[in-house]
Structures are given as C-alpha cells and as structure tokens.
Amino acid sequence: MLFTNPAASRRPYDPALQRVMNLAAARESRQWLAGWTQLRRGSTPLHALPHLARQLGLGQLHLKDESVRSPLASFKVLGAPAALLRLVLRQWPDAGWAPADLLAGRHADALAGFTAISATDGNHGRALAAAAQSMGCRCVIVLHAQVSAERERPIRALGAEVVRITGNYDDSVQEAERLARAHGWWVVSDTSYEGYEDIPRDVMQGYGILVDELLEQMPGNPCPFTHVMLQGGVGGLAAGVVAPLWERYGAQRPTFIAVEPQQADCLLQSAIAGRASRATGSVDSVMAGLACGETSPLAWRFLQPAVDHFMTVGDAEAEAAMRTLASGAAGDVPVLSGESGAAGLAGLAALMADPARAAQAGLGAGSRVLLISTEGATAPGVYEAITGRSPASVLQAQAEWMARPLHT
Incomplete structure (x- = not known):
C-alpha cells in the first residue's frame, strides 16, 4: 500500500x-x-x-x-550513546565532565549508582549496553517475547542485565517505564510518550x-x-x-x-x-x-x-x-x-x-x-x-x- x-x-x-x-x-x-x-x-x-x-x-x-x-x-550506536551522554551531563551539570572522558570510563566511580534502562528489539539495547559499559554505569534491558536468543546474547555480553517479558515491543516499553519509576532508574528510549521527550530527542x-x-x-x-x-x-x-x-x-x-x-x-x-x-x-x-x-x-x-x-x-x-x-x-x-x-x-x-x-x-x-x-x-x-x-x-x-x- x-x-x-x-x-x-x-x-x-x-x-x-x-x-x-x-x-x-x-x-x-x-x-x-x-x-x-x-x-x-x-x-x-x-x-x-x-x-x-x-x-x-x-x-x-x-x-x-x-x-x-x-x-x-x-546505526543505533549513534542514538543511545549520544542520549546517555547528554542525560549524564544534565544530571551532573557542575561536574565539568568531557564527553570523551565519560566514554573512556574516567568517571565510572561517580556513575556506579546510576542505572539506565530501555526496551528494545535488539539494536537499541546493544547500543545502550555498550555505552553504559564504556561509561561504567549499570544497564538494564527489557526484551519482549519475539526477541530471539541470538539477539539477546550480545546484549548480555556487554554487561547489561536482561529482563524478559511476555507480549510485544510496546509492552516492553511500558515495563521499562514501570521498572524505572519503581527503582529510580533512567529510561533511555528512542520512543516518546507523554512527559517524556528530552531523551528521545537526544x-x-x-x-x-x-x-x-x-x-x-x-x-x-x-x-x-x-x-x-x-x-x-x-x-x-x-x-x-x-x-x-x-x-x-x-x-x-x-x-x-x-x-x-x-x-x-x-x-x-x-x-x-x-x-x-x-x-x-x-x-x-x-x-x-x-x-x-x-x-x-x-x-x-x-x-x-x-x-x-x-x-x-x-x-x-x-x-x-x-x-x-x-x-x-x-x-x-x-x-x-x-x-x-x-x-x-x-x-x-x-x-x-x-x-x-x-x-x-x-x-x-x-x-x-x-x-x-x-x-x-x-x-x-x-x-x-x-x-x-x-x-x-x-x-x-x-x-x-x-x-x-x-x-x-
């Protein structure tokens, strides 16, 4: 059509x-x-x-x-890392951190208690996991029922914690939001919803x-x-x-x-x-x-x-x-x-x-x-x-x- x-x-x-x-x-x-x-x-x-x-x-x-x-x-490796960088810099506005130093893990100690979470069909989650691993923060990825084990393994290999749910991608987005609210984590998503636009914009x-x-x-x-x-x-x-x-x-x-x-x-x-x-x-x-x-x-x-x-x-x-x-x-x-x-x-x-x-x-x-x-x-x-x-x-x-x- x-x-x-x-x-x-x-x-x-x-x-x-x-x-x-x-x-x-x-x-x-x-x-x-x-x-x-x-x-x-x-x-x-x-x-x-x-x-x-x-x-x-x-x-x-x-x-x-x-x-x-x-x-x-x-291409997802361009989006989630850029957004995670901007999010961290907004949370520590007076730290004076350079993006290159963050990606090199030079502020990993300060970020040890910071957790990023997202739903994914595969590629976005891998990109976020890779950026979190480089920066030294925790990463949780929510996968829905249709995401294959072949796509899950590389995400785990990058140090992310994986949460599996039944349902589809949209259900996984809702679960990531629920977990973030419950635990004080930060959703780094490529889709927006009411009250959530800054990170998808980034x-x-x-x-x-x-x-x-x-x-x-x-x-x-x-x-x-x-x-x-x-x-x-x-x-x-x-x-x-x-x-x-x-x-x-x-x-x-x-x-x-x-x-x-x-x-x-x-x-x-x-x-x-x-x-x-x-x-x-x-x-x-x-x-x-x-x-x-x-x-x-x-x-x-x-x-x-x-x-x-x-x-x-x-x-x-x-x-x-x-x-x-x-x-x-x-x-x-x-x-x-x-x-x-x-x-x-x-x-x-x-x-x-x-x-x-x-x-x-x-x-x-x-x-x-x-x-x-x-x-x-x-x-x-x-x-x-x-x-x-x-x-x-x-x-x-x-x-x-x-x-x-x-x-x-």
Missing part, C-alpha cells in the same frame, strides 16, 4: 521544530562520539549502485551503509549524524537526492534524517517515503488518521527493528509535515532485497544488509514494479534515490538462513569488488 500524505508540504523548516532538532546538535553529537572505541573512524560508506539503478529504471541510486558503523553493526539528534556525514559526502545545492527511502519503526530514525535535510534544503527538500512492515504499520496509520497512532497488525515481522506498534509522538511532529508518502512491505519483499544487496548480482558492490536494513530497497523495488505507484511517488528515469541500510547481520543465523550466504562471505565478496582497478 502507498498512501500520499495530505499534510506534507514544501516550506522552509519550521523554527519551532528547529529549536528541538537541528544540524548543530547532530554535529555536536558527532564530535562527542568521534573518539569512542565502539565506532569506526570517519564516515560510513556511501555506495553508488548504478547497475541496480538501471535495472529499476532510476537515474541514480546511492546507499549509506551502516553495517560498518560499529562492531554492533547498526537519540534522534544522534541519528542526525548520518545526515551530517551525507552533506559532506555529497555536498551541493539543490539536494543531490530527489527521493529518500526511510525505515519506519516508531519514527525516530526517519525524524533524525528528515529534520536535518529539511533544515538544510527547506522547500527544496527531497521527497521522503517511509517504509514499514505490513503488520507494523503505525506510521501509515498515523498519516491516515492525521495523528500519532497504533499499528493495525500483529507487530511480528522478520524486520525486527521495525516491528513497532505505536508511533512516537515526538517523531510524528517532524514526519507529519514532511514525509510525502507512507508505504508497507511484506517480509518476503524485505528478504528478497537482502539477497539482492548481498549478491551484488546487478554488478554493484555487495552489501551486508539485515532484515530492517534492506526495507528501503524492498519498498523502492515494489514501487518501481508498479508504474502507477511509481508515478504517484514521482519516481522515474530522472530520480536520484538514497537508501539507508540501517544494519548489517545483527542476527547472523537469521541472515544466513534468509540469504543463503554467511556474513563473512558477503564481506569477502565486497572486499574483492572494492579491490578491482575499475568498479564497472
């Missing part, structure tokens, strides 16, 4: 929104995290995919590859690092992309990308298309209702990072006026997109993209296979499209079962492709 958002408009970035999220704060987060041992040095790659673009009938196609952002293999500012890098990798005016495909979830990543691109390009911003699982369509339902809403399906998808049932109200304030189209894809379409990227069959660089990471390509391929929907979205031979592969093989067993390839074999094929004298 493709739904054109009647509330989207072309106008300068709203000053009220700019006070909440802006490029300056994203750039500051980038500087704070730059020396952290859990992050690679420099920007993640922006791959051109010219052969796949031709196959799909597009002018240009680029992919921002977050699989190599960190050993944690996900998470989204961390995601804005992606755009700060993109503006260096492909500078220019007008925007080098006509369309940006955005993974859905609660809306945090989408808002973290939309806001800085809207700030930079104003009324000349690219067309934004949000993609989410058919059974976890909370953003689509929000666009139809005109307010932050819940999904209509089971919220159980192979796209685990997008299997969210309720839109973040804070994120929706940015998405409602700027995302032009909302769409859903099936699990089989996401799996096919994973295989396309892994194989490099079109002749482009092979990319290690996980279930949620490939959702943008799944949505794009579905649109280009339907001329009417492609026309509705303004996609065609002159379009210059950006994909964000948000994760690598964060569950290696699931990845290999879907693609028929081990993560190591895809990375080897990528290295061999990159070593060619000419990338043709």
